[in-house]
Amino acid sequence: MAVLDRRNRRQIANTAFVTFSTTAAVIAITALAAILFSLLVKGVSGLNLDIFLLSTPAPQSHGGLANAIVGSLMLCTVAMIGAVIVGVLAGTFLAEYSGLHPLLNAYGSVVRFLNDVLLSAPSILIGLFVYYIAVRPVHGFNGWAGALALGLIAAPVVTRTTEDVLKLQAKQLRESGVALGAPMWVTIQKVLWRASSGGILTGALLAFARISGETAPLLFTSLGNQFMNFDLTKPISNLPAVIFQFGLSAYDDWQSLAWVGALLIAFAVLSINILVRVLSQEQKRS
Amino acid sequence: MTALPATTGETTRTRPAGASFDPIFLGLCAAAATLLLTALAGIVVSLLIGGWPALSHFQLAFFTSSEWDPVKDIYGGAGPIVGTLITALMSLVFALPIAFGIAVFLVEFCPPLLRRPIGIAVELLAGVPSIVYGMWGLFVFAPLFRDLVEFPLITWAPPGSIWEKLFQGIPNGSGILVASIILAVMILPYIAATLRELFLTVPAKVRESAYGVGCTTVEVVWSVTLPYVRRSAIGAVMLGLGRALGETMAVTFIIGNSHAFPKGLFDGGSTIASTIANEFAEATSDMHTSALIALGFVLFVITFAVLAIARAFLGASKHG
Numbered sequence: 326m327a328v329l330d331r332r333n334r335r336q337i338a339n340t341a342f343v344t345f346s347t348t349a350a351v352i353a354i355t356a357l358a359a360i361l362f363s364l365l366v367k368g369v370s371g372l373n374l375d376i377f378l379l380s381t382p383a384p385q386s387h388g389g390l391a392n393a394i395v396g397s398l399m400l401c402t403v404a405m406i407g408a409v410i411v412g413v414l415a416g417t418f419l420a421e422y423s424g425l426h427p428l429l430n431a432y433g434s435v436v437r438f439l440n441d442v443l444l445s446a447p448s449i450l451i452g453l454f455v456y457y458i459a460v461r462p463v464h465g466f467n468g469w470a471g472a473l474a475l476g477l478i479a480a481p482v483v484t485r486t487t488e489d490v491l492k493l494q495a496k497q498l499r500e501s502g503v504a505l506g507a508p509m510w511v512t513i514q515k516v517l518w519r520a521s522s523g524g525i526l527t528g529a530l531l532a533f534a535r536i537s538g539e540t541a542p543l544l545f546t547s548l549g550n551q552f553m554n555f556d557l558t559k560p561i562s563n564l565p566a567v568i569f570q571f572g573l574s575a576y577d578d579w580q581s582l583a584w585v586g587a588l589l590i591a592f593a594v595l596s597i598n599i600l601v602r603v604l605s606q607e608q609k610r611s
Numbered sequence: 612m613t614a615l616p617a618t619t620g621e622t623t624r625t626r627p628a629g630a631s632f633d634p635i636f637l638g639l640c641a642a643a644a645t646l647l648l649t650a651l652a653g654i655v656v657s658l659l660i661g662g663w664p665a666l667s668h669f670q671l672a673f674f675t676s677s678e679w680d681p682v683k684d685i686y687g688g689a690g691p692i693v694g695t696l697i698t699a700l701m702s703l704v705f706a707l708p709i710a711f712g713i714a715v716f717l718v719e720f721c722p723p724l725l726r727r728p729i730g731i732a733v734e735l736l737a738g739v740p741s742i743v744y745g746m747w748g749l750f751v752f753a754p755l756f757r758d759l760v761e762f763p764l765i766t767w768a769p770p771g772s773i774w775e776k777l778f779q780g781i782p783n784g785s786g787i788l789v790a791s792i793i794l795a796v797m798i799l800p801y802i803a804a805t806l807r808e809l810f811l812t813v814p815a816k817v818r819e820s821a822y823g824v825g826c827t828t829v830e831v832v833w834s835v836t837l838p839y840v841r842r843s844a845i846g847a848v849m850l851g852l853g854r855a856l857g858e859t860m861a862v863t864f865i866i867g868n869s870h871a872f873p874k875g876l877f878d879g880g881s882t883i884a885s886t887i888a889n890e891f892a893e894a895t896s897d898m899h900t901s902a903l904i905a906l907g908f909v910l911f912v913i914t915f916a917v918l919a920i921a922r923a924f925l926g927a928s929k930h931g
Contacts (some may be wrong), residue, residue: 335827342829343720349712350721350729353803356796357736360743363751414643422637429641436644439651442918445850446911447857449884450654453891453907457657477650484647506627510636538740541859541884545892565742569860572746580750587743598738602731 361591368588371581380553381567384576390586392553396562400468400547401537403557404475409529412480413518415440416487416525421513437488444481451477452542460546468557471547478539479532486528490521523608527601534597538590540565564590655911662905665898673905679870681895686902690870692909694880697873698787698862699855702794706855707848710799714806718836719828730807737800745864748793753784753865756792761877779875783867788876790866794858798851805847809840842924849921856914859884883910 375389382388415436423433452474459470494517502512518525543566550562564586572583665686666673676687717730761782768774780786813836821835837844867879868889881889883906894900 335830339827339829342715342832345708346712346716346719349709350716352709353713353733353736353799354729357732357739359751360739360747363747364743367750411643411646414640415647418637418640418644422640432641433644436648438922440647441922442915443647443651445853445857445914445918446651446654447859447884447914449857449859449887450658450907450911453661453887453904454650454654454657456891457661458653480647480650484644508627508630508633510633511629513636534738538742540740540742541888544888548892565740565860568742568746569863572742572749573864583746587746590740591743594738594740595735598735599731602734 364584364588364591367581367584371585372588376582376585381551381562381571381582382578383551384574384579386578388582390564390567390582390589392550392562393564393567393586394589395553395555396468396547396550397537397564399555399557400471400475400543400561400563401533403469403472404479404536405529405533407472407476408479408483408532411476412483412528412532413487413525415480415484416491417513417518419484419488420491421509421517440481440484443477444485447541448474448478448539449541452544452546455542456545466546466548466560468547468554468559468561471543471561471563472557474542474546475536475539478542479529479536482532482535483525483528486531487521487525490524490528491517493524494520523604527605530597530601530604534594534601537597538565538594540569544569658904658908658911662901662908665901665905666908668898669902673902674909677870677872681890681899684896684898686898688883688902688906688909690872691881691883691886691906693872694787694866695856695882695884695910695913698791698794698866698880698882699852701788701791702798702855703848703852705792705795706799706802706851709795710802710806710851713799713803714810715832717803717807718810719832733800733803736796737804741797741858741860742864744793744797744861748789748861748865749785752793753789756789757782757784765877777875778877780873780878782877785865785867785879786877787866787873787880790862790880790882793861793865794855797858797861798855801854802847802851805850806840806844809843809847810836813839846921846923846925849917849924853914853917853921856917857884857910859888863888883907 375387376391377389377394378391379387379389380392381390419433419437419440423429423436455470455474455477459473460466498516498520499512502516503509507515543563547563547566548560549566549570550560552562554561568583568586568590571579571586574580574583669676669686673686673688674692675689676685677690677693678685678687679690680686713733717726717733721729761778761784764774764778765782768778817839818831818835821831826834862882863885866881866885868881868885869879870881870886873880887903887907890899891903894903
C-alpha cells in the first residue's frame, strides 16, 4: 500500500511538472502571437503607398514614413560597413593571432572579455558615450554619430561570430595554405575567410537585425528630422525614434503611423532572423 | 634539355612572397581589437568625467535622496537606482520559472515535429525590438492588465492589510509591476535559449541511465540535468539579469516615469535607463546633464558587475 502511494505521488508530481513546462511553452508562443496579432491589426490598416513616398507629417495632416525609412537604412548601412570591417579583423585577431605569443594571448583574453561586456552593455550608455565624442564637440546632433553608436553595438556581435566560426575551421585548412607557400595573411584571406564566409554573414545579419530596432542610442545622437535628408552631418530621421515620438504623442494619426512603423521594423527584423535560420540550416546540410 | 637553376648544394628556406605584409596584417587585426577595447574604456571614462560634477556636488545624497527636481537643480538618484534594481529582479522572478519550463519542454518532451517551430518562435521573441514591446505594452497589455488585474485586486484588498499597501498606486495600467512583466517577456527567450543549450550538453547516457533506474522526468531534471549544468545555469540567469537592467525603450513606455520611490506595485516609477532616455536630450542645466550621466555611470557599474559574475560562472564551467 505504501509503495503504491509513493508511486502515485511520484506520478502526480511528474504530471504537474509536465503540465507546468508545457504551459510555459504555451505562454511564450501566446506572447509572440499576441504581439504579432496587435501589430497586424493596428499596423496594416495604416499601410499604403504614401507611407513609402511621403515624409513624416505635422500633427493632424497627411504623411508617411519615407524619410524615417531612408534614414534608418542609411544609418544601419554605414554602421554595418564599419562594424563588419572592425569586427572581422578583431575576430581574426582573437582566433588566429592571439595564440602566437603569450603576450598576444593575454591581450586576447582581455579583449575577448571586454568585447563580451560591450556585447551586453546597455545600448543607452553607448549613446551617451557617442554623444560625448561625436555630438558635443561639433555642437549638433548628426547622422554620423547615430551610425557610430549603431556600429559600436554591431561590431561586438560580428567580432564574436567571426572568432567562433574561424575556430571551427580545421587545422588542416591552415596547414594547406602554408604548405602552398602562402604567407599567413593570404591564407587567412583566401582560405579561412572564404571557408567561414557563411558564418560571418550570419553574424552580420544578426547584428543588422539587432541595430535596426535600436532606439535608445539614437535619441541623442542622430535625433530625428521631420524632412527627408541624405546629409550625414545633419540630424537624420529614423524609424525607431519616430515610433517613440509618435507613439507617445496625443494625436491619433501620429499613433497610427507609429504602429505602421512598428509593424515595418518588426517585420524586417523577424524576416532577417528567419533568413538566418534558413541559411545556417543549408550550411549544415552541405 | 632545360637548364636547371644552379644549386649550391644546400637548401635555403625562402620566405614566401608577400610575407612582409604579415606583420602589417597582424597590426591591422590588433588595431581593430584595440578599437573595441578603446570604445569600452571610452564609455567608462566619458561617463565618469561627465558625471563627476554631479557626483562630487551631491556626494552620498546622490545615492540616498530621491528628490529629483530640475527646477531647483537638486538631483538625488535613489528613485531610478532602486527602480532599476526592483524591476530587474522582479522580471527575473517572473521569467526564470517560465524560461526553465520552456527549456525542459523543448529538451525532454516536445514532440519532435514541434521542436523546431517552437524553438524558432522562442528565438523570434528575442528578436522583437524593444520599442515594439513598448508600444504593445502601453497600448495593448496595459489596458488589459488594468481591467483584469489592477482593479479587481485593489477593490479586493482589505483596508489596512499588507495587500492594500502592496497594491497601492493609480490603476492606470502603467507602473513598476507592468514594466517588470514586459521585461520578463523580453528576457525569457534569452534565458530559455541558454538553458536549453546547457541541457543539451548533458550526455544522453547520463540521462538515459537515470530513466533506466525508473526515474520520472521531473526526477531526471531535478537530480541529474540541473546539478550537471548548475554553474553555467547561474551564469545564464545573470546574463538575463544584465539585459533587464539596461533595457530602455520598453520600460520608458510603461513604467509611468515618476522619480519618487514607488509606493506599491501599481505605482509609477522610473529606471536609470528610462530617466536618461526621457530627459537627456532636453536637460535644463549642466548639473541636470551631469546628474543623468552619473546615473549612467551607476548603471554601467551595476551591469558590469553582473556580467562579470555571469562570465565567471559560464567560463569556469567550460574547464570544469
